[in-house]
Amino acid sequence: MNIAGFTVPQPLATGVQNITILGATGTIGQNTLDVIARHPDRFRVYALTAYSRVNELFEQCCKFLPTYAVMLDADAAEALSIKLKQAGLTTQVLFGVEALEQVSSDVTVDVVMAAIVGAAGLKPAMAAAKAGKRILLANKETLVMSGSLFMQAIEQGGATLLPIDSEHNAIFQVMPQRQLSSHGGVKKILLTASGGPFRQSTASELEAVTLAQALNHPNWVMGPKITIDSATMMNKGLEVIEAHWLFNAPPESIEVIVHPQSVIHSMVEYIDGSVLAQMGNPDMRTPIAYALGYPDRLESGVSSLDMFKIARLDFEKPDSVRFPCLKLAFDALKLGGTAPTILNAANEVAVSAFIAEKIGFMDIPRIIESVLEDSSIHPVSDLQSVIDADAHARVTASERMLAYS
Secondary structure (H helix, E strand, C coil), X not given: CCCCCCCCCXXXXXXXXXXXXXXXXXXXXXXXXXHHHCCCCCEEEEEEEECCCHHHHHHHHHHHCCCEEEECCHHHHHHHHHHHHHCCCCCEEEECHHHXXXXXXXXXXXXXXXXXXXXXXXHHHHHHHHCCCEEXXXXXXXXXXXXXXXXXXXXXXXXXXXXXCHHHHHHHXXXXXXXXXXXXXXXXXXXXXXXXXXXXXXXXXXXXXXXXXXXXCCCCCCCHHHHHHHHHCHHHHHHHHHHHHHHCCCHHHEEEEECCCCCEEEEEEECCCCXXXXXXXXXXXXXXXXXXXXXXXXXXXXCCCCXXXXXXXXXXXXXXXXXXHHHHHHHHHHHCCCHHHHHHHHHHHHHHHHHCCCCCCCHHHHHHHHHHHHCCCCCCCCHHHHHHHHHHHHHHHHHHHCCCC
């Protein structure tokens, strides 16, 4: 396996680092601010962004005093601006995608936490890459939709990339730097998956899954979209595509292993028979702190792992019959081109419909498979080709959804 495509991050310059957090009110954003608050001598919040959660972003602005606050929604931006002025704060409020790109690429910014969920995070992450920032990537869709373009932008812009997903962060941690620049004897990447809340459910039980059940993840606290993706195992499928781009790994060198305790976050197998694993309590502050401090280790607030309390570690093969989303993701990766973009778009539409309780749980993979089968796959030549494929797939998915509503 050749993993030479990964850019080895260089240490940040000394002094206080200015950070933009894209998706500040989400789970990753909140955990990032928690870690930053523990290290005021190392980080300053330059910009915070959100979609429309005015009260949450206002509270964060009051605590961290960013230069900019960005809302995607114009009405929300106006409401936030009024609240900030009434509080006597000087934070400037902007809105829209262009504003997200601005606070991601501004010359003042050193680090960008890319944590906007979904396709909306693509453009600001790309802007940060072109501007040569250190990017802490928590947005799966950036690599899933436009992996080749994004990695090219990272290289051309002189940016550095650190993965925030616990699995990819774990892989990076157990691959020493000297092995990131060459073959390094790596045989296989082993991505662990919790199996979600329905790991032992029968096919008939999966057909009857409710929204409340799907949102009840046994190990992790995440936003609703990612939690549903975990329940369908699409989350792991998207991570397979991410791993392909991050570590230049062919699909056959990536294996998914169900590990219900979520203590081992991922492993790397070497040609000499060694398997190195990164372990820890399931808390996103660990990978966030590692990426923020790299190559240093920072105190994260995560409690120590109690091996005696855990007592055992279990592993299972994933069931692609009960969880077809995982196979669909591998299929899309092998097809290449715009196939992963189509997969992601159809999934976003289907998951949104499930959250709105318009379709059933197992209708999600049915809609995705139908859209993939009926869509033309094209090479990814530029960002517009990605955006066009995404838009077309969303329309197709919405049409297919009518059959299940």
